Amino acid sequence: MDCCISKGFSLLLIFSLLCIQSRAGASGSIFFLDSPTHPFLRPRSSDDAMKVDSVLLPEVGAAVSVLLGFAPSATLSAASSSKLNEILLPNPFERPRSVLMLEVRGVEDPEVVVEHDNALFRSALKRDFFYGTDKAEILLPGDDKVSVVSLDERLSFDSDTNCTDKEISDFASWMGGLYVANALKPLNGELTIPLAGGANLNLHMSKKADREFIASLLSLIHNIKRVIEMRQDLSGSMQSAAELLTGCFDGIKVLDEQYGPSGVAQQGVELLLTTLSKMFGSLQVAYKGQIVGVISFTGTPPSSEKMLNVMFTSQPSARWLAETEDSPDLTAIMKIALVRKTLAWITGIILVASTLLGIYFLLNMPLTRDTLLYSNVKLD
Known part of the structure; x- marks a missing residue:
């Protein structure tokens, strides 16, 4: 009887530990994309291919703050600082001050990103991380020192001013594919994109999941092009503020829910990686190499909020402190x-x-010679 009770208690303890671990968070991968002309990250070593260190979300936020040219949080531990030294170059005067931070959701197996033959991501620094219900923050100074640009403006097929057959056709031509539009019904054609492995990704705009994936991809391209245009318009002016481009991509999650983690979803990941490589190259040209990418791949987070929230820590002035007394x-x-x-x-x-009194005594002075003033005094 005691043996049965002991076995039952052991099984209950193991089950509790597994539940706690599952609630603690799931795993993901983060890739640091360096500039090919102005390196800001440490080069990959032979040890990176054998083992991949893990990082915490606060450490990722601290790395983004340092890349933007700001000091990390004072509460950062010595172990976390050591991890940052393994990612960033030690020169504090060589920071890009521009970061592309994108969160890609729906990639249940982060290793699928490495399996694809993508030169940009295979040469990037890769770190594993765990995420759960707790969110991390990127602490930045006032908004006058850093500009945060959102890449989450969404295009839709429901509005005539957003996604059109022409935009889908232009995207297909840009990727070396083909889009066959439906002459009877707009936005109901078939999109075919050749992939690097030799297979073709076929998407039908009549299917909801395929439409949402293409809408998310076109939205990301549209937002990055908008940033590039803004950068070109401000190329002649002095730009002192740092720039953080932040966004979240949910297109892979839609394909995963519809088709499962393999097949079409993996082909969607490959198409996304190719698109990000092209867009990151355009950003490198627009920013003259002064930009670094921080791309994270996760499964399905427990909440719809981003894992890294941007927080401004404005420093109060002396006058403001005096007024609050x-x-x-x-x-x-x-x-x-x-x-x-x-x-x-x-x-x-x-x-x-x-x-x-001075005027009175001045007017009533006697008109006699001052013997001390006009005499030749000899000092022995």
Whole structure:
């Protein structure tokens, strides 16, 4: 009887530990994309291919803050600082001050990203991380020192001013594919994109999941192109503020829910990686190599909020601190004003009296020669 109770208690303990681990968080992968012309990250070593270190979300936020040119949080531990030194170059004067931070959801197996033959992501620094219900924050100074640009503006097939057959056709041509539109019904054609592995990704705009995936992909491209246009318009002016481009991509999650984690979903990941490689190259040209990418791949987070929230820590001015102090009462203010006014009147009266006395004695001086002034005094 005691043996059965002991076995049952052991099974209950193991089950509890598994539940706690599942609630603690799931795993994901994060890729740091460096600039090919201005390196800001440490180069990959042979050890990176054998083992991949894990990082915490606060450490990722600290790395983004340092890349933007700001000091990390003072509460960062020594172990976390050591992890940052393994990712970032030690030169504090060489920071890109521009970061593309994108969160890709729906990739249940992060290793599928490495399996694809994508030169940009295979050469990037890869770190594993765990995420759960707790969110991390990126602490930045006031919004006058850093500009946060959202990449989450969504295009839709429901509006005529957003996604059109022409935009889908242009995207297919840009990717080397083909889009066959439906002459009877708009936005109901078939999209075919050749992949690097030799297979073709076929998407039908008549299916809801395929439409949402293409809408998410076109939205991301549209938002990045908008940032590039803004950058080109401001190319002649002095740009002192840092820039953080942040967004979240849910298109893979839609394919995963419809078709499962393999098949079409994996082909969607490959198409996304190719698109990100092209867009990151365009950002490199627009920013003249002064930008770094931080791309994270996760499964299905427990909440719809982003894992890394941007927080501004504005420094209060001395005048603002003085105004927040407790002000004295009205009686004390009146006493201080009376003392100051009395001192002012007394000082004024003394000055006027001294001036009048000086004028009086000056006008009544005798017209005799001053013997001390006009005599030749010899000092032995």
